[in-house]
Amino acid sequence: MKRFSIIVSVIILVYITTSCTKVVNINLNSSNPKLIIESGISDQAGSCRVQLSKSVNYNESNVFPPVSGANITIADNLGNTITLSETSAGIYTAPLFQGVAGRTYTLTVNAEGKSYTAISTMPFPVTIDTLVQDSASSGGFIGGGGGKKHIFVWALFRDPTGINNYYRFVEEINHRINPNIYIMDDELRDGTLITRRISERDSTLKAGDSVHISLESIDKNVFTYYDMVDQLSGGGFGGQSATPANPTSNFDNGAFGYFSAYAVKTKLIVIR
Amino acid sequence: MIKNKLILFFLLFAGLSSLTAMGQKKFTISGYVKDAKTGEELIGATIIIKEIASTGTSTNAYGFYSITIPEGKYTVTSQFIGYQSKSETINLIQNSKIDFTLEEKASNLKEVVVSSERKDDNVTATQMGMDKINIKEIENIPVIFGEKDVLKTLQLTPGIKSAGEGNSGFYVRGGTADQNLILLDEATVYNASHLLGFFSVFNSDAIKDVMFYKGTQPAEFGGRLSSVLDIKMQDGNDKKYGVEGGIGIISSRLKVEGPIVKNKGSFTISGRRTYADLFLKLSKDTSLNKSRLYFYDINAKANYEINGNNKIFLSGYFGRDVLGFGSRFGIDWGNATATLRWNHLFSEKIFSNTSIIFSNYNYKIHLEFSTTKAQIISRLQDWNLKQDYQYYINSKNKVKFGFNSIYHKVIPGVVTRESDSTIRQLNLSNKFAWENALYVSHEIKIGKPFSIEYGVRLSSFSAMGPGDFYTYDASGNITDTAKYTKWRFVKTFFNLEPRLTMNYILGEKSSLKAAYSRNVQNLHLLSNSTTDNPTDMWIPSSNNVKPEIADQVSLGYFRNFKDNMFEFSTEVYYKYLQNQIDYKDGAQTTLNENVESQLLFGKGRAYGVEVFFKKKYGKITGWVGYTLSRTEKKIAGVNGGNYYPAKQDRTHDVSIVCMYQISKKWNVSATWVYYTGNAVTFPSGKYQVAGQVVNYYTERNGYRMLAYHRLDIGATWQIKKNAKSEQSLNISCYNAYGRENAYSITFQQDPNDPTKTQAVQTTLFRWVPSITYNFKF
Structure with missing residues (x-):
């Protein structure tokens, strides 16, 4: 929800321009180790x-x-x-x-x-009801790709009613953790059955892969932290923040990073 | 306090205007100046009385003039750039009405020979920090995609800076993009760009006149800190029907005009549409051929002269940008405005205009993911009543006064989410405000060399219910929520805005001007990204957001050379800004109910020097503009509370425009621009967390984008031009030497070496050729 404006400008620019990119040398200041x-x-x-x-x-x-x-x-x-x-x-x-x-x-x-x-x-855990797999051709959303088939994993779970829940998903493919950050909150979805795609659009999942999905229930500060990290590392084509900032840590005394007390439930799916 | 000041002001004003009101019997000459062929009123045409040196006036925004002089025999002459002057002799023994109809000069080339008219307006006019754009003049300047554009042309003059490729806004004397008041037939246009700024919403076929104030704004304008762009639409030909248009690579346009009742009333309708998406449909790529990407806009206007003293106008604009991919994603946004005006002459000396104005900006986003559909709607709507009087006391005194009342309604966002047959809605609180202003200004000539225009604007802004108004603590948590019912005032701000400009003519060829003004702004655009987006949100002043205030002083020297063939001017300015808005680190400004908690407030300053040198006529025309400037902000909580460069800070800004009329048929032109890169925040370090390499930022706006420069070239071939019809072909190339200008610089992992990071620059355009065929018959 928060990044609509960025998505909008990305799409507009991708469509109307024949843009090109190149690596440039920027003289950056040095910083004290943190x-x-x-x-x-x-x-x-x-x-x-x-x-x-x-x-x-x-x-x-x-x-x-x-x-x-x-x-x-x-x-x-x-x-x-x-x-x-x-x-x-x-x-x-x-x-x-x-x-x-x-x-x-x-x-x-x-x-x-x-x-x-x-x-x-530490919030109370929320259980994943089922994991399902789905496939689609690439290029659905932001052009390109040439119709290659991709397999995605979806998680289905029931959001507890009446409390604010914050979630982080961790995808582990054949015991290797996918480093991407997948988070969501239950704003507008409180108490509903949530279906959420975990895999990236360019997912390389294939038959026989075993995929563990962990659903972490996290607290609000940690959610905000992950969200800010995600936005920073996501970089982006257009619509970069004009005020990129260091994510707000829940540590005092100027340390960076986070401390998360979380409850977790994990489920396994083997790709067919 | 404010009341006392007002009384004092009126006393002063009464005193000054009576200075020159004594003496012999006086009568008034008044009337309209019109184009002989179309009946369009000409704005800013000069009226000169030959027998009384240095007496003259000019027509107002409706083509009306009024001048009061002692009885006697006179030759009255009317002049307008690009038109043949016309004179009438009159024995003035009573108030008289003289309407002028001026003939357009047959060809621009003749202007080389005919130079009898008054071309030293820049030296003699009291106003400073002002530009007037002649639509005919910009025809030959090369622009991207071949669409001539007033906004793009303005950005080639000093003090007005393009916000960069792919950005809709422009920055005036260190102001942000939202600090410009953009008016189309008096209606506020909240988003002046199509396709993220590659086109402006102003179809130059529909425009009659453009006035731009970057310095002191006359007292009748208010509500924005930096500038006023006042655009007047054409009225339409009241003599005969006509069609004109243009066909280009990605867009076409058409205009139809004609009389409603001959010589009494006319209409004009013009439209544009881009069709880049039609080419996408031809693509075999399924991800491209389902896309929608276009904009269209329509300008329409009608007017009718009821009698010599009453005239009504109805004008409107509607424009829309549409973008989408299949059924999965779509966004459309645009402005709509409507203006109903009534011109009334109370006497030959008092001109009145009453306007009822409607303005609307909205966007709609549609998203679809598997079983989930979401829709976001946002809207900003104004109802505006404006009353202006112009009182032409005598040839030395002119008074303008009036009032303005605007009701604003902001719908920041309604999100509807539909999934698994449940529909949920998130409503951000709507915001209501009532803005009022009273103004008076007085233009007076004291002796031959000295003229002053001074005035004051009393403005008020009330944030109103219904709605919840939050109070936040320093870390942005809500400490109190106050509920207000409909029409209840939450907070009202009063501000007194004095305006003053003075002109002192030194000899015949040069003048010194000085100005001071205070401006207040109560609507603020939140745009916390490096690019402007159609989804950026406007918020009104409230219990948390105070009105922005700017005080500006400027000083200018104007000089003309060689029978006014060359025009030189330089202006220095200093601006002090209060209650400026910046964002907390990582602020969320999109669809956030508590967006006011994400803001920081502080001071700003902007100063600079502008130099302008123009060759106005001859085979080669054009100008060189240069600006040296600095824009800084000082905001508690950012950069240790020290001054830091604002995003729009540009040290150097150069533009060169050159047009060469080779022959009657051929005309070539070139423009070159150079500017220092915007101030940006780049990382000074990095660290690893949550499996990601994350940038470490140390100071706000501590770095610069790379310098921007670009050459555009164009050529126009006049295929045919006679009294009945015109045809021309325009060829141009944007970024002719293919400079790779940085649109953005991102810092990311090196794809070839995951242990490294790199800076990647994105360039939007290299060499954009275009060809447009224009016709008129």
């Missing part, structure tokens, strides 16, 4: 995981230095606290700690002499 905290806990065992890394200058390679030696604790609103241990460089886990839906979690990270805190409340 601490990035990516962290989550779910209602599944072994899910508690925190990753610390640093930002780099834009013209460098995509190698993001891990931050080791941090002291990280997670606490719930009932007073249970556990300290995470660093299992590999920059990755911290607590294998025995399992989240419970409805509880509020506080994550505290002490790294490089500074302390960062984020709070997230």
